[in-house]
Amino acid sequence: DTGxxxxxxxxxxxxxxxxxxxxxxxSEHNRLYWYRQTLxxxxxFLTYFQNEAQLEKSRLLSDRFSAERPKGSFSxxxxxxxxxxxxxxxxxxxxxxxxxxxxxxxxxxxxxVT
Amino acid sequence: xxxxxxPDIHITVxxxxxxxxxxxxxxxxxxxxxxxxxxxGQGLQLLLKYFSGDTLVQxxxxxxxxxxxxxxxxxxxxxxxHWSDAAEYFCAVGAGDTGTASKxxxxxxxxxxxxx
Numbered sequence: 001d002t003g004x005x006x007x008x009x010x011x012x013x014x015x016x017x018x019x020x021x022x023x024x025x026x027s028e029h030n031r032l033y034w035y036r037q038t039l040x041x042x043x044x045f046l047t048y049f050q051n052e053a054q055l056e057k058s059r060l061l062s063d064r065f066s067a068e069r070p071k072g073s074f075s076x077x078x079x080x081x082x083x084x085x086x087x088x089x090x091x092x093x094x095x096x097x098x099x100x101x102x103x104x105x106x107x108x109x110x111x112x113v114t
Numbered sequence: 115x116x117x118x119x120x121p122d123i124h125i126t127v128x129x130x131x132x133x134x135x136x137x138x139x140x141x142x143x144x145x146x147x148x149x150x151x152x153x154x155g156q157g158l159q160l161l162l163k164y165f166s167g168d169t170l171v172q173x174x175x176x177x178x179x180x181x182x183x184x185x186x187x188x189x190x191x192x193x194x195x196h197w198s199d200a201a202e203y204f205c206a207v208g209a210g211d212t213g214t215a216s217k218x219x220x221x222x223x224x225x226x227x228x229x230x
Contacts, residue, residue, distance in 0.1 A: 004157070033217070040222070040223075041222055041223070042118075042204050042206075042220030042221050042222050042223050043158070043204070043218075043220050044220070045217055045218070045219070048217055056217065091157060091158070093157075093158075102148065102160045102163055103158075103160070103218060104160070105150075105157035105158040105159070106157050107155070107156050107157040108156075108157050110155075
C-alpha cells in the first residue's frame with residue numbers, strides 16, 4: 001500500500017491559464033474522489049468515479065472543470081481558464097468496495113491563481 | 115442533505131490534559147460518521163469511523179468517539195493529549211444510502227493547539 005499520490009504538490013498559475021492535476025489511487029481501489037478545500041474550511045466534494053465511470057458531479061464543478069479516469073486507474077482534474085477563486089487545495093481520495101469503505105486521502109495539490 | 119457542525123474553531127489544551135472535540139450532524143437516516151486529522155500541508159488521515167453497533171468506537175493514536183443518536187453528536191475524545199496531536203480535526207458524515215456511498219460531507223474543522 002503506497003498510498004494515494006498526487007502530482008504536483010504545488011501549482012502557481014496566472015489567471016486564464018489551464019491547469020491539470022493527476023491522482024494515482026491506491027492500487028485495486030475502484031473508487032476515486034476529488035475534493036476541494038479552501039483556507040479554513042473542510043473539504044468539499046467535487047466528483048466521484050467508480051472504476052472509469054464518473055457517477056456524480058457536485059454543483060461546485062463548473063463547466064471549466066473536467067475530470068477523467070480513462071482506464072479506471074489514475075485520474076486527472078483539469079481546470080480551464082483559471083480564476084482567482086479556484087485557488088485551493090485539491091484533494092484526491094480512493095476507497096475499495098461497494099460499501100462505506102473509508103476514504104484514503106492523498107496529500108493534495110495546492111493551486112494558487114495569481 | 116446532510117451537514118456537520120463543529121462548534122469550536124480553535125481549542126488549546128496543555129500536554130497531558132484530556133481533550134473533547136465536538137461534532138453535531140444532521141442527517142435523516144442512519145449516519146456513517148468519521149473523524150479525520152490533517153497536519154499542515156498534508157492530506158487527511160482517518161482516526162476512526164462509526165457504521166453501526168457499539169456506539170463507543172476506538173481509533174488510532176488513542177482517540178475514541180461516542181455516537182449519541184439522541185443528541186445527533188459524535189464527539190472525539192482523548193484522555194491525555196500529546197504535543198504531536200496538534201493538528202486540524204474534521205468530523206464527516208457519509209450518506210446512509212448505497213447510491214453514493216463514501217461521499218462525505220465535512221465540518222469546518224477544529225484546530226487543536228497543544229501547549230507544553
